[in-house]
Amino acid sequence: MDIGSVLGTFSTRFLGVFIEAVPFLLLGTLISGLIAVFVSNDDLARVMPRNPVAATLVGSMLGFVFPVCECGVVPVTRRLYQKGLPVSVGVTFLLAAPVMNPIVLASTYAAFGWGPVLIGRYVISWIMAVTIGLLFSLQNQPQRLVTPQALGTISGGSVDAVPAPAIYTSRPPLLPGLKQALRVASGEFYEMGRYLIIGAFLAAVMQTLIPQEALKGLATNPVNSVLAMAALAFVLSVCSTVDSFVALSFARTFTPGSLLTFLTFGPMVDIKSTMLYLGVYRWRVVLYIIILPLLMSMLIGIWLNLNVRF
Amino acid sequence: MQLRKWLQPVLLLSLGLYFLSIVLTGRISLYVNERFGWLSWIAAGIFLVLGVVGIVELRRESVDDHVHGHEEPTHAGHRHGPVPSWPSLALVGLPLLLGLLVPARPLGSSAVSTNGVSTGFSAIQASGSPTQLEVAPTDRNILDWVRVFNSSSNVEEFNGQPADVIGFVYRDARFEASGQFMVARFAISCCVADASAIGVIVQWPKASALAQDSWVLVQGKFSVQDVGGQRAPILVADAVDLTTQPEHPYLYP
Numbered sequence: 001m002d003i004g005s006v007l008g009t010f011s012t013r014f015l016g017v018f019i020e021a022v023p024f025l026l027l028g029t030l031i032s033g034l035i036a037v038f039v040s041n042d043d044l045a046r047v048m049p050r051n052p053v054a055a056t057l058v059g060s061m062l063g064f065v066f067p068v069c070e071c072g073v074v075p076v077t078r079r080l081y082q083k084g085l086p087v088s089v090g091v092t093f094l095l096a097a098p099v100m101n102p103i104v105l106a107s108t109y110a111a112f113g114w115g116p117v118l119i120g121r122y123v124i125s126w127i128m129a130v131t132i133g134l135l136f137s138l139q140n141q142p143q144r145l146v147t148p149q150a151l152g153t154i155s156g157g158s159v160d161a162v163p164a165p166a167i168y169t170s171r172p173p174l175l176p177g178l179k180q181a182l183r184v185a186s187g188e189f190y191e192m193g194r195y196l197i198i199g200a201f202l203a204a205v206m207q208t209l210i211p212q213e214a215l216k217g218l219a220t221n222p223v224n225s226v227l228a229m230a231a232l233a234f235v236l237s238v239c240s241t242v243d244s245f246v247a248l249s250f251a252r253t254f255t256p257g258s259l260l261t262f263l264t265f266g267p268m269v270d271i272k273s274t275m276l277y278l279g280v281y282r283w284r285v286v287l288y289i290i291i292l293p294l295l296m297s298m299l300i301g302i303w304l305n306l307n308v309r310f
Numbered sequence: 311m312q313l314r315k316w317l318q319p320v321l322l323l324s325l326g327l328y329f330l331s332i333v334l335t336g337r338i339s340l341y342v343n344e345r346f347g348w349l350s351w352i353a354a355g356i357f358l359v360l361g362v363v364g365i366v367e368l369r370r371e372s373v374d375d376h377v378h379g380h381e382e383p384t385h386a387g388h389r390h391g392p393v394p395s396w397p398s399l400a401l402v403g404l405p406l407l408l409g410l411l412v413p414a415r416p417l418g419s420s421a422v423s424t425n426g427v428s429t430g431f432s433a434i435q436a437s438g439s440p441t442q443l444e445v446a447p448t449d450r451n452i453l454d455w456v457r458v459f460n461s462s463s464n465v466e467e468f469n470g471q472p473a474d475v476i477g478f479v480y481r482d483a484r485f486e487a488s489g490q491f492m493v494a495r496f497a498i499s500c501c502v503a504d505a506s507a508i509g510v511i512v513q514w515p516k517a518s519a520l521a522q523d524s525w526v527l528v529q530g531k532f533s534v535q536d537v538g539g540q541r542a543p544i545l546v547a548d549a550v551d552l553t554t555q556p557e558h559p560y561l562y563p
Contacts, residue, residue: 005418005419005420005523007412008413008415008420011409011412011414012416014405015408016502017501018405019338019341020341020346020500020503023349023352023353026352026353026357027352182363183363183367185360186319186322189322190394190398190402191398193402194397194402197402197404201404236503238501242501243500246500246503248499248563249504249506
């Protein structure tokens with residue numbers, strides 16, 4: 001095996017993840033730019049209930065307002081933090097939106113139809129996102145969870161890409177506002193894009209090193225299959241808008257519980273989204289955002305395998 | 311500072327042109343399922359808009375600076391936010407660099423060695439419908455064959471069926487000196503991240519003369535034989551011809 005073909009394969013894999021994910025990141029940065037310019041802190045405060053539980057429930061459904069996947073959701077969450085979104089609500093939004101949005105609903109339906117997989121995916125994702133968000137709402141000093149860069153204008157730092165003041169008295173006119181939104185999106189693409197690229201790079205390295213055939217050998221065991229699918233979801237880093245089709249190719253061989261683990265854990269955490277999270281949260285928080293969904297989705301997956309007949 | 315400021319929109323514009331070029335040349339099919347090709351059009355469009363708007367603004371600003379001098383030193387920073395650091399620029403340039411410098415090629419045998427070629431890829435079958443059985447044998451591609459093998463309860467029925475398939479040559483230690491090779495394809499549902507290699511074993515006296523990864527058109531008839539203690543269809547080739555890489559190198563389940 002010559003070095004040229006190894007590099008060629010690596011490059012194809014890296015570009016595969018990048019090309020598949022970057023349209024969604026770009027859409028996310030555009031939405032983020034539009035929020036930065038056209039949504040004021042007051043607007044958000046008006047929509048958000050004061051009660052933390054109610055706010056978390058609203059956060060879990062925000063994906064239907066901002067339809068973004070796991071790449072696009074990160075810049076949008078960061079922007080919403082700058083607009084004063086409570087940190088715990090943002091965590092719920094971050095974890096829920098990649099599944100709880102119309103695009104993913106459509107693609108899951110296209111792959112599996114109405115049935116246990118689609119319903120299971122939505123119910124489990126929702127429970128996980130809300131539970132983890134509520135856990136974060138117990139934190140006394142939520143601002144400490146987020147990196148200073150991500151808070152930008154709120155903490156008074158000048159590092160953020162928002163040139164406009166954080167508080168508006170009036171909305172900017174449409175055309176200059178749109179130009180401003182594009183400027184913000186462009187800056188944000190550099191901030192978030194680098195994490196995506198590091199993530200795509202690591203995903204390509206892992207796919208080269210970990211033999212997938214070995215994972216497929218674990219397909220029918222109720223516990224091991226769940227572990228394998230969680231690992232696969234993390235390594236493949238496939239976008240949540242298309243992961244149903246990937247799961248479909250495992251549907252006959254793998255246990256139903258492990259499929260649901262793949263479809264609920266994957267959109268919340270994978271190599272590239274972990275890198276993106278580091279642009280918003282402190283690393284200790286990122287660790288929680290990985291471990292909590294991992295444990296919950298695996299426990300639910302294993303429990304379903306052992307107790308429910310599909 | 312000046313260079314980085316210009317590189318920011320120029321890199322975005324270049325990425326837009328790169329996306330445009332892979333969609334227009336069809337190279338996009340080396341990376342993602344063509345079903346999702348339209349997403350790359352969106353990416354190209356957004357990159358181009360961001361790049362062009364950024365460059366136009368920088369030009370206008372440099373004209374302004376020329377006219378008014380630099381009486382507002384914070385002016386540029388205020389309008390544009392931070393200029394990306396060198397590491398950020400380098401990272402965003404990485405896909406461009408790999409995309410332009412490394413010759414674009416589909417996954418081949420060097421990707422197989424980690425994924426493994428499957429002759430009985432039961433996973434593929436899940437998303438398939440029995441309609442493959444209605445496809446005439448000589449019109450079936452490798453994916454269709456693997457599906458009908460899996461959905462069949464009696465492998466002997468394939469004895470003597472004619473086949474006409476295109477794939478790349480894959481040989482590992484098992485096929486040394488056996489007069490056999492595999493004609494293989496990658497099946498992808500979303501992008502190359504979920505690629506799995508599937509293939510059919512071919513019997514051909516001059517198998518060892520075929521270079522790994524070369525694209526071949528294999529014509530022959532199936533003969534069901536014992537392979538590692540199991541009855542499996544082996545394609546006994548009448549002709550193996552070198553051919554060009556197909557426009558869509560991957561098969562879509």
